[in-house]
Structure formats: C-alpha cells, structure tokens
Amino acid sequence: MERSIETIIDLLVKMNDAYARMTVLSGKKRDCIIRGDAQAVGETVKEEWALLKKIDALEESRMEAVRQVCTEWNMPDGEMTLAEIRDRAGKDMGE
Secondary structure (H helix, E strand, O other), rough: OOHHHHHHHHHHHHHHHHHHHHHHHHHHHHHHHHHHHHHHHHHHHHHHHHHHHHHHHHHHHHHHHHHHHHHHHHOOOOOOHHHHHHHHHHHHHOO
C-alpha cells in the first residue's frame, strides 16, 4: 500500500514540474511571437508538444495508480481524493 501512495505522490510531483515547465515555455513562445521570430515559435511549439505527451503519459500512470489504491481500499473508481488518501494512508502506514 505504501508503495502505491508513494507512486501517486511521485507522479504528482513530476506532473507539477512538467506544468511549471509548460508555463516557462508559454512565456518563451509569447516572447518569440512579440519578437516576430517564427522559427523560435515553431521550435517552442515542438517542445510544448513533447511535454504534452509526457504529461499525458504521467496522467495515465497516475490514474492507474489511483485505480490500484481504490481496489486495495475497496473503493469505487472516481471517489478517491487527496483528503481520502491522507486520511487512509496514515492508518494503513501505522501512523
């Protein structure tokens, strides 16, 4: 159980980092547009698309990890919340 929760936490951290990077790329793209640098805009868009693919893969992994925890806790899919994880994880991890 502990490993499943750690997996979810790890995936959420990675997703947060990826979204932060997307924000940086968005600002970079805006600056390129203002400068009229079409080539740099195109390169930035390629970076964004690659990052979106990574985010999509992370989200798929996160959803699978949540489904696994829901199964372990005999909980229907779609009812898991961070508060539920916090409340149950402390009990399951002996806290």
